[in-house]
Amino acid sequence: MLTIGTLAKRTGTKVQTIRYYEQIGLMPEPGRTDGGQRRYGDAELDRLAFIRHSRQLGFPLDAIRELLDLSDAPDRPCHEADEIARRQLKLVEQRMERLKALRAELKRMVKECSGGNAAQCRVLEVLRDHSECLTEHDQIGV
Amino acid sequence: MLTIGTLAKRTGTKVQTIRYYEQIGLMPEPGRTDGGQRRYGDAELDRLAFIRHSRQLGFPLDAIRELLDLSDAPDRPCHEADEIARRQLKLVEQRMERLKALRAELKRMVKECSGGNAAQCRVLEVLRDHSECLTEHDQIGV
DNA sequence: GTTACATCCTCTAGCTACTGTAGGTTCAAG
DNA sequence: CTTGAACCTACAGTAGCTAGAGGATGTAAC
Numbered sequence: 616m617l618t619i620g621t622l623a624k625r626t627g628t629k630v631q632t633i634r635y636y637e638q639i640g641l642m643p644e645p646g647r648t649d650g651g652q653r654r655y656g657d658a659e660l661d662r663l664a665f666i667r668h669s670r671q672l673g674f675p676l677d678a679i680r681e682l683l684d685l686s687d688a689p690d691r692p693c694h695e696a697d698e699i700a701r702r703q704l705k706l707v708e709q710r711m712e713r714l715k716a717l718r719a720e721l722k723r724m725v726k727e728c729s730g731g732n733a734a735q736c737r738v739l740e741v742l743r744d745h746s747e748c749l750t751e752h753d754q755i756g757v
Numbered sequence: 758m759l760t761i762g763t764l765a766k767r768t769g770t771k772v773q774t775i776r777y778y779e780q781i782g783l784m785p786e787p788g789r790t791d792g793g794q795r796r797y798g799d800a801e802l803d804r805l806a807f808i809r810h811s812r813q814l815g816f817p818l819d820a821i822r823e824l825l826d827l828s829d830a831p832d833r834p835c836h837e838a839d840e841i842a843r844r845q846l847k848l849v850e851q852r853m854e855r856l857k858a859l860r861a862e863l864k865r866m867v868k869e870c871s872g873g874n875a876a877q878c879r880v881l882e883v884l885r886d887h888s889e890c891l892t893e894h895d896q897i898g899v
Numbered sequence: 900g901t902t903a904c905a906t907c908c909t910c911t912a913g914c915t916a917c918t919g920t921a922g923g924t925t926c927a928a929g
Numbered sequence: 930c931t932t933g934a935a936c937c938t939a940c941a942g943t944a945g946c947t948a949g950a951g952g953a954t955g956t957a958a959c
Contacts, residue, residue, distance in 0.1 A: 689876035704863040721846040734831035
């Protein structure tokens, strides 16, 4: 029987985060001691590890919920999980493209800064004048 | 004299976002009509464009606040702006490294999925078993 | 048996950067 | 003068946690 703190340490999660996952129904309500403290078994440890690993791969909680459902139903076809993973891969690739463009513009900005005062600052100038910008920006979330 | 809607259209911002920027002190309180509607001048248009462009480059609002302060004080030395931009560049590069690792793992997951049912699904298996994971994950934010 | 203290509990609020909605008012054109 | 788009305030909600207050519990040492 594991305390919430042990579970937290073993999976690299904050205690509050585990309670939060319980609250939103991602983790089950565990058994309690007479005094009301949570006690977990190995199944919960595995489940939390699954969640955390998925989070580290950037899956949103909704996707993780779907993946957990699939994982709980071993006879369901696999392509759904595959599709979720592909979707995530696509997202990651999009983000990378976007970051590449940002990096280019930031590099340009920084390189051209000659170190005078704010009036001649290239960094500020580039930010001020969008027309100098080489990259397309349609979305803001990076 | 520009309405808030015009300002929004010209800078690709939502009206609510502009009001939000005003609320947090990033945009100044503009003049009003007798009926209480906001009216802007070109200075505000420029300021908002500056903010938006900075946001598109991923600068957090706090950094933008600093950049705006610098921009308002043309005789202050430029290296502060340079430093903020460098910091941002570094962040972008870190995120890219991280995404690269994620992409590798996601690709591996997806490639190995043979299309059976959930019990044999490699995607789920990889997520379940962190030890198969090649990459280091210390932070979750991508 | 008691004391000390780490860990646990619930509840609430806060973070970033917005976005959406409800219910009502104003502006400009026809 | 009427119509309808655009404006107003105020509040709630989004993702995914994180932090703090104020108090209860569990366990090891004495």
